[in-house]
Amino acid sequence: MIELPLVSLDLVRSVVLNFTIIATLILLYHFVPDSILTRSRLAHPVGVGIVFGLAAALSIPAFWGDNAPVVGFNIILVPLAGFVAGPISAALVAAVLLLGSYASSGSLSSMDILTVMCGVLLGALFFEGRSWKRFPRSFRLQILLLGTGVAFIEILSAFLSSLSRNASPVAPAGIPSFSLFPFFIVSFGVTVLLGAIIGFIDRKKQAERELLAYRDHLEGLVGKRTAELKTANALQKATIESTADGIVVMDREGVIRAYNRKASLILDLPVHPHKEGDGQFLDRAAAILKDPTEFLRQARSLPESAEQIVIAGITCKNGRIYEIFVHPQQIGDRTTGRVWSFRDITDQRLAEDAIRSANNKLNLLSEITRHDIFNQLTAVTAYLELVQAENHDPSASGYLEAMKKSLEVIRFQLEFTRDYQNLGLNKPGWQSLVDAFTKAAEPFKSRNVSFCCDMERIEIFADPMIGQVFYNLIENSLRHNEMISVIRVSLMAEEPDLVILYEDDGTGVLPEEKEKIFLRGFGKHTGLGMFLIKEILSITGITVRETGTYRQGVRFEIRVPDGKFRFP
Incomplete structure (x- = not known):
């Protein structure tokens, strides 16, 4: 077998093969639905343990016709799983590696068990350490420290394995002792790289979760506001429809944009407003009036912010009498149009006319009656003065004077009725x-x-x-x-x-x-x-x-x- 300086080709081949498998399967972690991993507190570590355990199983050398140690380079997965999801994940991956080692060699070495336990403890340490005040907060620093710890576990395992065989310290797979440093570098680098990939995936998933949560929050707000707007619109429509006044809303150009059923009957408008508008309001209003001249004059001269009665008592062609109010329609400080209200005062005017007619008749009767009483009072007063002039009986003088005072009181009371009769007769x-x-x-x-x-x-x-x-x-x-x-x-x-x-x-x-x-x-x-x-x-x-x-x-x-x- 060809040997490179400091590094054997077997090591390189094992690293490349295992790293490729591990990296590929860890990338699959990206596609595990968050709905599964976040379903409960136990689902997340178990799900992560299964993904990393699958990567550990597929990276067992025996599956690829290799006789390399099972734990060896694959120990990286144990602390990584613990780092991501805690001790449960690390324990699941450790169990997979130990089962693979047992299946490959028919036994478990104490060194493999020790190595795997060190990996579980290392992962658990970093997972729990995030809640400690003095633990590094930087993710990069955590990954670097984790990589260092994994590398030391790898080297310690190789060193102890050599001692147990009573030979000079060598690294796994026959790596010379002077090659432990490159092995350290490889273990450190692979751990950091895989940790960075996992960190990127976690951050991406966290961002996606936050975006989804924010989207759900926004959708909830939109749904809530939509429901509130529908309720407000329904309430507003019901309120407008229930009023006895005809209400018309026009824009700044004078085009009718909305109205209630009462207004549609008054102005002869369609039952439902059209989106493009229902014509000019002033034209519609003028068409129903007997004499629209005064109304148009006042309506066209109104300032934009007018809030007043335009005309009190305009008569329509059908004989109905209306009192018209106008209010500015505003959104914030901006005037967007006007709201016109038609109040039917026909019955009120008829009642007022009837009362006025009755009052006039009563006043006329009172005036005539009071005039006749004044005439009779004047005559009685004159006769009383004649009696007083011809009276020579001192005892009767007191009675005559009392009669005169009584007549004066009657005169004052008649004058009061004349004044009180005019009270409230004319408008303030x-x-x-x-x-x-x-x-x-x-x-x-x-x-x-x-x-x-x-x-x-x-x-x-x-x-x-x-x-x-x-x-x-x-x-x-x-x-x-x-x-x-x-x-x-x-x-x-x-x-x-x-x-x-x-x-x-x-x-x-x-x-x-x-x-x-x-x-x-x-x-x-x-x-x-x-x-x-x-x-x-x-x-x-x-x-x-x-x-x-x-x-x-x-x-x-x-x-x-x-x-x-x-x-x-």
Whole structure:
């Protein structure tokens, strides 16, 4: 046999043959499904042990007509299996090698057993060592150390085998002692190379597992979000369909993109929207209106972010009356279109018209009745004055004076019904406080009273009878204290509200009467003036209370809530 320097051809042939078989079968490890290896904690080491055990079995020299030792170079597989999957894998591979050795030679040498046990321990050491704090974390360094350990096991085995034969130390398969160093290099290199291949396969599988897990996670999220979107869309559709308003969504170009069934009936649209749109919204809306001129004018002049009632009370050709709202459709800060709402107020308008007609008739009846009562009251008063003029009986004078006062009370009550009749008759609107107070104070200019209006040009949202509030306050101040010299109206800010202050320098109100003065019928006169004030203000949510100090004058605080006042 030809011998190369330092290395025999038998060694080379054995290394090449075994390495080829081992490398090929280890590469098959790449194709073992992870679903098998990761099924349980035991499945992984057993699966790895089977793959490496198959490689060990096929690399037994007897299968290829060779008489080389079974354990020898194949010992590399034992620590590699332990390195990858732990002691169980290493033990399975060791069992395969020992069975192969027994089948080849008919017995097991103590050296083979020792060598295999060293391989199992080495693999187990590196597998468990990964959890140790001081164990090297670098995979490359671990492979280098493993290769060194395998090489030492190989050399130690060869050396001990030579000693057991009482001969000079030689390596397996007749390798001279000076050739142990190349044998060390070969064992080290093959172990490192195979370990690198296995490490690459493991990293690749780990990356694939992570990708699959991430894909499953993403698919789960997508499925969950899809289900949530379907639920949200179904809920939104059900909500839109259940509303009594007709709802139309148009894009920035004015094309109808979505609508509910109510809107399809109003605008004569198909039951289901088309993907390409259902025409221009303004054209559709104009086609159903009796007179679309005003609607089109206001709709076309709307700013992009408009959120308001376009027209309240437009009449369609079929006689129905609608109130139209418009809202911007936004995605984040971007306006993508508009949402139009058609609210049918036909029945409401008919009811309002009926109530208005009935009120007008009742008001007319009240005016006629009140006029007739005033006429009769004037006649009774005139007759009473004639009786008083011709009366010479002192005992009857008291009765006649009481009758006269009763007639005056009746007159005041009739005047109150005339004022209260107009309460709420007209819609609330923006009223100027300065103008209302100035007009209310005009009838009292002849009195020796100074009226101070310390208010800016401010408007409040109130009933048109707001002037009656100031009139009753002034009249109430002068009736209860003729020595009043100053009446002042001013403003006081109490965020977020606005407080209107009415003050005089009269006697004021007793503490126990501050709440009672607003009750109907309370007071020395008719007891209706302050009650009317409270009723007028309450129409738009404005409140009033008396907070003055007795004997220092009255102080009425009229509180206007936020949104009900403005500075024009």
